[in-house]
Amino acid sequence: MNLFEDISILQLALYGGLFTFFLTGVGSLGVFFLKRTSPKVFSVSLGMAGGIMIAASFWSLLNPALEIAKETYSLAFIPVVIGFILGIILLRIIDITVPHLHMASLPIEQEGPHVPLKKSILILLAITIHNIPEGLAVGVSFGSASDKKELLLSAYNLTLGIGFQNIPEGLALALALKHSGITRFKSFFYGFFSAVVEPIFSLVGAGATLFSHLILPYALSLAAGAMMFVTIEELLPEAQKFGNSDLASLGFGAGFLIMMILDTALS
Template sequence: MVDFFSSLSPFNQTLIATLFTWGMTALGATLVFATKSMNQKLMDCMLGFAGGVMIAASFWSLLSPAIELAEKDPIPAWIPAAVGFLLGGLFLWGIDKMIPHLHPNSPIESAEGRHSQGKKRSTLLVLAITLHNIPEGLAIGVAFGSGAMGLNSSSLAAAVTLALGIGIQNIPEGASISLPLRRDGFSRRKSFMYGQFSGMVEPISALVGVLAVTMIEPLLPFALSFAAGAMIFLVAEEVIPGSQENGNRDLASMSVMVGFTIMMILDVALG
């Protein structure tokens, strides 16, 4: 798989990778054709798994390469990693406060962001997962931009692993949109369309990321750690709390461990 990607331009690498992750979101949304609702324990398990994948990806595919690259610069290696990481979290915090959205399984009264009152539940649900997909797409774009620089032999493998891991955890994201909408009375077709549509932002944000780092090479350590910070903020603020709010805390916590372990194995095996 890595050999296939190595023959492509970074733009095409990123496009293919994020079309895959978008497709996995659509795959999750197809669950609406099989059932009207999903077992809550299974949903919490899938969310916990997604959180574990994102935590592992943030370190092995983003922060670790950022520190390795920063060691070649005259400034201490921890500065780009720390600054980029914190800025990534602040960036997503700002977006979270601005974009109106509603977490799956939450009442409409708990919608967050500016001007959320009066908006349809379907719109708020799609915006919630779209918000999730911004840092995921950005992370993929930055990772493939790093691989294109040829700065170390494992960069491209790390980018491929990151895309694979994010694709896996996009399955529950697609389902978390389509199934609640079906339960609210939407047709199966419309529920699926809304669910897969939420993944469209990943290719867009990924292309922004890859163009930025390939055009401005000194930004690369900051950009990698920025993407990691945005993902960790998302996991801490929404993914893990959402997996535990229905009482399945032990199951969700073990799912985080499993997701982290699988992503770690993938990164080590492919890297």
């Protein structure tokens, strides 16, 4: 792989991260037009986001990781299992070391170190944690295309799926921040800013995969493990907390199918 091709992959990863970042801002703009949104909308949208994340973890990350590992390892599942576990450990460490509060949680349910921070900052930190594996997923997905050009369309589809689910997330976060007592402009800015880690970690993920082909199955499965951890630990419980579990489940199914179609029928 020559330097020009490496730069091209890094540029694609950066553009992908910026795209998902931008769509978070699009969702956050809704705070200027809506005073509040029905809890049913939050349940459906967060459930759908969870479905997209779970489907993307398998179709766009774990499945390619297994296919790539088969080319090098006799027991292809071993690097995938290791990477997946490392992804969960990474997010668990972040989860217990960074103070944060999920959108539908009460202040007494703050996670991580209990430090005296405003509710709005704690909510912002929770979403920022959630966005780290999304950025990694976009980056390693584009990184996998450096050796397998046929995976490039899968990377585009993954980026589109994550960007799509960032719109309702951005809206939900901005409205939650507004309800915590800060101005509409600050709610928009913080909601938008929460996704700034996505282009950063997209570059980190893509850069790591360019060092060696052997890293790819570990990197892809690490991103999958991190995304699944966030989905199960945060998104789905949050969707249920808004009091419409059936709608959250329907949203999850719709999101899963959307991502599956994107990554199978269109790849």
